[in-house]
Amino acid sequence: MQFNWRSWIFPCLLIIAGLFVPAVVANAYYIHVIIMGFIWAIAVYGLNIILGYTGQLSLGHAGFMGLGAYTVALMSLKLGAPFWLAMACAVLLNIVTSWLLSFIAFRTRDHYFAIFTLAIGVILHHVMEKWEKLTNGNNGLSQIPGFGGIGPISFDTAAARYYLIYAFLLLAIYVSWSLKHSLIGRTLMAIRNSEDLAKSIGIPVNRGKRLAFMISAALTGMAGGLYAGYIGFLGPSIASITVTFNLLLYLLVGGIGTVAGPLIGSFIVSVLTQFLVVLQDYQMLIFGPVLVLLTIFFPHGLAGGYYKLKHRWRTASANRKGKAEPAPGRAGGAAMAEASGVAEVSGAAEISVAAEASDAAEASGTAGAKGAVHREVR
Amino acid sequence: MNLFLQQVLNGLVLGSIYSLVALGLTLVYGTRGIPNFAHGHLYMLGAYMTLFFVGTYGLHYWPSAILAALVLALAGVVLERLVFHPVSRSSHVNVMIASVGLMLFLEALSIQLWGADYKFVMAPNPAIYRFAGLTISHQQVIVIIAAVILMIGLQLFLKKTMVGSAIEALAQNREGAMLVGINVTRLSMLTFAISAGLASAAASLIAPINLVFPAMGTMVIMKAFAIVVIGGMGSIPGAIAAAYLLALAESLGGTYLLMQYRDLIAFALLAAILAIRPTGLFSRGD
Numbered sequence: 318m319q320f321n322w323r324s325w326i327f328p329c330l331l332i333i334a335g336l337f338v339p340a341v342v343a344n345a346y347y348i349h350v351i352i353m354g355f356i357w358a359i360a361v362y363g364l365n366i367i368l369g370y371t372g373q374l375s376l377g378h379a380g381f382m383g384l385g386a387y388t389v390a391l392m393s394l395k396l397g398a399p400f401w402l403a404m405a406c407a408v409l410l411n412i413v414t415s416w417l418l419s420f421i422a423f424r425t426r427d428h429y430f431a432i433f434t435l436a437i438g439v440i441l442h443h444v445m446e447k448w449e450k451l452t453n454g455n456n457g458l459s460q461i462p463g464f465g466g467i468g469p470i471s472f473d474t475a476a477a478r479y480y481l482i483y484a485f486l487l488l489a490i491y492v493s494w495s496l497k498h499s500l501i502g503r504t505l506m507a508i509r510n511s512e513d514l515a516k517s518i519g520i521p522v523n524r525g526k527r528l529a530f531m532i533s534a535a536l537t538g539m540a541g542g543l544y545a546g547y548i549g550f551l552g553p554s555i556a557s558i559t560v561t562f563n564l565l566l567y568l569l570v571g572g573i574g575t576v577a578g579p580l581i582g583s584f585i586v587s588v589l590t591q592f593l594v595v596l597q598d599y600q601m602l603i604f605g606p607v608l609v610l611l612t613i614f615f616p617h618g619l620a621g622g623y624y625k626l627k628h629r630w631r632t633a634s635a636n637r638k639g640k641a642e643p644a645p646g647r648a649g650g651a652a653m654a655e656a657s658g659v660a661e662v663s664g665a666a667e668i669s670v671a672a673e674a675s676d677a678a679e680a681s682g683t684a685g686a687k688g689a690v691h692r693e694v695r
Numbered sequence: 696m697n698l699f700l701q702q703v704l705n706g707l708v709l710g711s712i713y714s715l716v717a718l719g720l721t722l723v724y725g726t727r728g729i730p731n732f733a734h735g736h737l738y739m740l741g742a743y744m745t746l747f748f749v750g751t752y753g754l755h756y757w758p759s760a761i762l763a764a765l766v767l768a769l770a771g772v773v774l775e776r777l778v779f780h781p782v783s784r785s786s787h788v789n790v791m792i793a794s795v796g797l798m799l800f801l802e803a804l805s806i807q808l809w810g811a812d813y814k815f816v817m818a819p820n821p822a823i824y825r826f827a828g829l830t831i832s833h834q835q836v837i838v839i840i841a842a843v844i845l846m847i848g849l850q851l852f853l854k855k856t857m858v859g860s861a862i863e864a865l866a867q868n869r870e871g872a873m874l875v876g877i878n879v880t881r882l883s884m885l886t887f888a889i890s891a892g893l894a895s896a897a898a899s900l901i902a903p904i905n906l907v908f909p910a911m912g913t914m915v916i917m918k919a920f921a922i923v924v925i926g927g928m929g930s931i932p933g934a935i936a937a938a939y940l941l942a943l944a945e946s947l948g949g950t951y952l953l954m955q956y957r958d959l960i961a962f963a964l965l966a967a968i969l970a971i972r973p974t975g976l977f978s979r980g981d
Contacts, residue, residue: 374788376795421970428730428928431791432920433969436962439917443959558913562799565792602807605800612789612796613781 363537372509377438383556385541411538572620735916741895771891
């Protein structure tokens, strides 16, 4: 596997650019919007692991975010625990909860899993709303102590908070990226592409799903904890179904299953909503159809679409350089040949080849074999 | 004892509503193979349509309810063509996400058009009957009778007519139905129309009892899902049985256990059933 350093330039530039944001952006409101974008992005990275990598639609993910947020809030307020201890407990609680839930959840397939997670999300939201003795119900919790200091570093300034959340974002990105390029990541994607096929080649499907669910809950719960610490007050609406839909929207806009997707989607949509506050009332009116149109025309989102274009451009230029013309109708075969000939190391090829192959399969009308199209070409 | 019977009665009323909604849901699942997350909002729109016809055109309750059901049936067809058909070519996950997007849109739409406050529909007959120490309102009786009529009608339609048999065939095997020459496109639209119409009818029936507000569909759809899963997706008798079962559990549980957590009973039951039989109680073994 060659180390393709060229594909690293852009991400590194972005990371460095991110470090300079507090210096460059003077307006405190803009910084706030960016930080919120980061927090949502972390939550969406969590959703991406169970939905994007493993292909299981979890409709209750806001529940995990709420669980993380309330754990941090309650531990700080009622037990006086230091923030980082509360954070660790929040993540741990999410991991344990998702682990327990997975025993029931993964006895179900497809639609049942979506419904089950929907129910869990509703239950969590409901409990947070009604258990007033513990959570103060709809009045919410306020004056949650902010991020506690780590050693000599305290997080009193906006810039310091920015860097902290930025660090967590980089952590989430790192986890997503390394998961995707690891054996576990490929296992999850095999499960996504065809569960039965994966089982037939000996992949422990339930264990993979369980692991994905746990990591996913941990990340989203982490985002919840950060939310509580950053904003300082909290209501049961953090666990509501609207939040789950927002996460879904961000993920779809950005690109399901990609590493860049959650960040792009969260950023674009949450920043857009902030700046279009004028259209606050019409938000859902617009986002609903956008979500529908995305699933019909743009299921791969922005990042996915970008990778597809890049791959198409690459195959087109390779064709122009004199390789054999793919005969019409054998587009599927040509795409496969192209993919094995291209020694791409980055994740871009996987997604784009996956997209190409599935497009080709659809084009050639193999509707029945759609689920069994082997999208993993290496 | 009186309290118990009264709650049983209330449970029967609630169960009638739940079963109509769940039937619509299970029909669409049986023929399209997808859970329609926007179903609860079709229910909600039915109530608003009834309100609209009563308020704007001054129509009586019954014509309004019937007109609302027709409008919703039409809406169901439109949605089937615009949303569910194009997206059905993608993966299952995309279809579910699309219906979630639709749900968001419909809720926002009704808030835009009619405001977020609670609205009230006058019952056609506000009489209340008392017998044997139990109380039941005229509207509640109507609910039960109308629901039973609709359910019997649906069952007869499915079992005794050609179109109904075609729908059942479609539910059993879509490709097979196409092979024997069934017009799958038109039948899918019809199924959606029936599904939306049933939901609208349920909402119109319950509107004079409960209030009308944009989020009324959300809770109902979750319960409907619980019911459909418990009864088995695509199973009509299962949906009816589970609907009444759940309604009774809620009614009695809410009275004798904690009132605040009444809504959770549905989901606790759902989780429990999924844990034991992952494909529902009466499923055909999906």
